[in-house]
Amino acid sequence: LDEKIQNEIKNFSGKVWIYAKNLDTGKDYSLRADEQVRTASTIKLPIMTEVFHQIGQGKLKWTDEIVLTKQIKQGGSGVLSEFSDNTKIDLRTAVNLMIVVSDNTATNLVIDRVSADSVNDFLDSLGLKQTRSLRKIGGGGESKAAQMPLNKLFGIGVSSPKDMARLLEMLERGEIVSREASAEMIGILRRQQHTDGIGRNLLDTVPVASKSGALDRLRSDVGIVYTRRGRIVMAITVDDMPVVHYSMDNAGNELIWRLSLILQDGLGK
Template identity: 30%
Template sequence: MRRSAAAVCILGFIVVLSGAAQEDTQLDQQIKSIASAHHGQVALYAHNLRTGQTASLLPDEPVQTASVIKMGILLDAAEQIRARHVSLDERVMLTKANQVEGSGVLGQLTLPIALTFGDTLRLMVILSDNTATNMAIDRLGLSHINETLRAAGLRQTVLYKKVYVPATAPMPPDQPRFGLGKTTAREMDAIMERLATCHLALDNTAPLPADGKICGAILGMLRNQQDRDSLPRYLETLDTSESGSAIGNKTGALNQVRNDVAFLSSKAGPIVIAAFTWGNADQRWTGDNEAEQTLGKLAKAIVDRWSPQGLDAAGFPWENPLANAAAAKTASQ
């Protein structure tokens, strides 16, 4: 993702932009050691937004996204809300054609059902609802979603089609390999960073006054995402439905795939982790799945290295990531 050369001051810490990143080679070795014990393949990219440090393993390897591609749908939703092409409050209708199996609840409900577009996105994220995902794709447009990903500089991130629905257009030759979508750890990290830092302007212009609330709404969905068995596994053991989580994340899973991308509010500043596993020997759909444990170990190693004091849910203004920056600007005038 291309961004301006200057660092942007948000929330009282410095978000270090591309070009200033420094690879944490010691952490790289820890990640490599954890991954080598896993019975499958691992790709990872992590970014400490305060220091600019990065850690990685096969960060540019194209991988199956499974439901993690829903992050790309969220990015396009933010762009279209920003452009006033869609609204979180508008109504969308659930149709029989979009009711599909897999995760979520909408596929089991009785028609007709009308939802707000915002609630459709919430179900897509919080429950990874596949039917809600298809509703969102219909409203935004498959081609528009992919155009936004290209405009954001993401050359290896693609949403190929709707979930469990045959493609309606010719598919690229690599689609059978990746299924629903493909990405890389580095590119999925970039999507999460763009939402967490509220860098929505694809032309790198300054944020609009309403951007912070758009990002806040999306981060709220990610923060309430209910699958916490992967990256958050060993980091957060409290009931986050009552206390508020320090992590916003989106998972994706297939029989041989377990993925997770997360934004973490730590006591030492914000951290983004995008991690993917595939070719996994353990294909159990239980919380003891080896890949989910591996993802948890990777996240703990990263947080222990970059924020030994742990996480801090209150350390980030989830409802409006630009709020502190706006207040600082007003105070200086």
């Protein structure tokens, strides 16, 4: 497996980080899996888990209303920036949009509700110390972790492939908040529409629950692939690519896709 992976990445202009594990056999694969990387939008997955945590505690309700003001609108991915000012949405809609279309405005609305520090406290309780929500998209809402000089390099969030894969494993095993909440979160991840990486060409035949991220020279994808040969969690990040562009055939997306196929083949039981 390692030989195939190394063969795939040897001509790639950029850095690659990987962690993958077959949950049904325990077999895994690591490449710089404990190193911290920029998350881009994959941080929206841990943010979602904290919403479910606070719902479970009774601090929030799915019907809580959020007013979409001009000031809160954030460009980039998503649709809420196109909605009329003062439109009202509920918390469930914001969470769904944050994951399914990676909506940046929805993400900032959610962070305003739960706080980046609360996300990080919950991650601590799960033993995921490498992962931190740092701030809102576009700035503001900084967590304590964002004050650390090293974390200034990471943008909206920082994690490691192993942490992200562990979070997905806990979700799949029904260990985040409750079995029902975990299943609901997996369901949202399965509806995610940015499937240029792990989920490319798989959606019709192999179910995938995933969250991707894209930012300048970085592409990232974390997900569970439900293969016939086992449930495989994987977290793949590529960064420092020489060219910045946002098309589907971005070299990072294509590499993540090819690596995901090699991992499915190599880790399948």
